[in-house]
Amino acid sequence: MGQENLIEAIRAKLGDAVEGVSDSFGDAVLTLRSAAVRAVMAALREAPFEYAVLLDLTCVDFAAAEGRFELVYHLYSLTRNVRLRLKASLPAADPSVETLVGLWKNAEWLEREVFDMFGVRFEGHPYLKRILTYEGFEGHALRKSYPWRLEQPRIPLKGDV
Amino acid sequence: MSGLDFLTTRLETAIGWGRKFSLFHYPFITACCGMEYMSAACAHFDIDRFGAGLTRFSPRQADLLLVVGTISHKLAPVLKTVYDQMLEPKWVIAFGACTVSGGIYQNYAVVQGIDRIIPVDIYIPGCPPRPEMVLDGLLKLQDKIQHQKQDWRWARKT
Numbered sequence: 081m082g083q084e085n086l087i088e089a090i091r092a093k094l095g096d097a098v099e100g101v102s103d104s105f106g107d108a109v110l111t112l113r114s115a116a117v118r119a120v121m122a123a124l125r126e127a128p129f130e131y132a133v134l135l136d137l138t139c140v141d142f143a144a145a146e147g148r149f150e151l152v153y154h155l156y157s158l159t160r161n162v163r164l165r166l167k168a169s170l171p172a173a174d175p176s177v178e179t180l181v182g183l184w185k186n187a188e189w190l191e192r193e194v195f196d197m198f199g200v201r202f203e204g205h206p207y208l209k210r211i212l213t214y215e216g217f218e219g220h221a222l223r224k225s226y227p228w229r230l231e232q233p234r235i236p237l238k239g240d241v
Numbered sequence: 242m243s244g245l246d247f248l249t250t251r252l253e254t255a256i257g258w259g260r261k262f263s264l265f266h267y268p269f270i271t272a273c274c275g276m277e278y279m280s281a282a283c284a285h286f287d288i289d290r291f292g293a294g295l296t297r298f299s300p301r302q303a304d305l306l307l308v309v310g311t312i313s314h315k316l317a318p319v320l321k322t323v324y325d326q327m328l329e330p331k332w333v334i335a336f337g338a339c340t341v342s343g344g345i346y347q348n349y350a351v352v353q354g355i356d357r358i359i360p361v362d363i364y365i366p367g368c369p370p371r372p373e374m375v376l377d378g379l380l381k382l383q384d385k386i387q388h389q390k391q392d393w394r395w396a397r398k399t
Contacts, residue, residue: 229348
């Protein structure tokens with residue numbers, strides 16, 4: 081299945097879930113409606129697309145933009161040796177999206193990281209707790225609104241920077 | 242000068258000499274500086290030439306805490322506990338830019354110098370420091386140990 085055919089097939093199957101298609105160094109990039117993320121992923125995981133691997137799941141904070149957070153998913157098909165990038169914008173206030181746990185096991189920790197760093201809620205996640213920072217850490221460190229030098233020590237520190 | 246004064250000074254020198262050449266170190270290694278530590282510790286640069294070759298992997302058996310690599314706020318209580326577990330007399334070397342000052346990192350995660358958590362005797366800057374610098378730092382620590390007051394009943398360090 082070539083690149084053109086693939087996008088045609090995805091469009092035909094998923095229709096209005098896909099808002100835009102572009103190309104990045106030969107790999108397809110799809111922009112999704114955030115409400116359709118889970119359904120699209122479930123479809124892409126099955127034949128004929130067979131994107132069996134969730135390579136990465138991360139987030140970008142575009143502070144000034146309308147939809148402020150952008151989730152980025154990277155999928156990989158072992159059978160066809162192709163990659164696919166999917167993006168979905170989330171609003172600044174209460175960003176949330178459906179979880180991918182249940183489709184890919186590694187989504188659990190990846191989503192916890194995005195939750196920890198950006199405060200994106202993943203609906204249906206079985207254990208949505210901080211994974212990199214610690215209990216009692218306030219705010220989300222990779223948000224643009226997080227003060228860039230703010231430290232939250234767990235024990236009293238001598239002196240100040 | 243009475244005989245007793247003379248004896249005390251000589252004893253201090255002897256204890257200092259003994260202590261500086263029998264440093265058991267505990268490597269607290271968290272990051273890439275560990276490669277440089279390995280280089281310094283192994284045959285090529287051979288830290289054992291200076292009597293610091295015996296690595297202990299329990300802080301209770303160590304005199305010298307080598308803090309090697311970035312210390313994050315999440316890890317800070319662990320480092321403090323390890324330091325507290327060491328028996329007196331004890332010394333600390335901050336190995337590399339991250340432990341000295343936070344290095345290239347100034348953000349939510351990284352402690353800006355381990356001297357905010359525990360007392361530090363010798364700072365070895367560099368990212369990472371050359372093994373020669375590590376050996377130089379060790380020699381400076383030995384010099385410090387030789388010339389510091391050798392307490393029998395250790396005063397609490399502040």
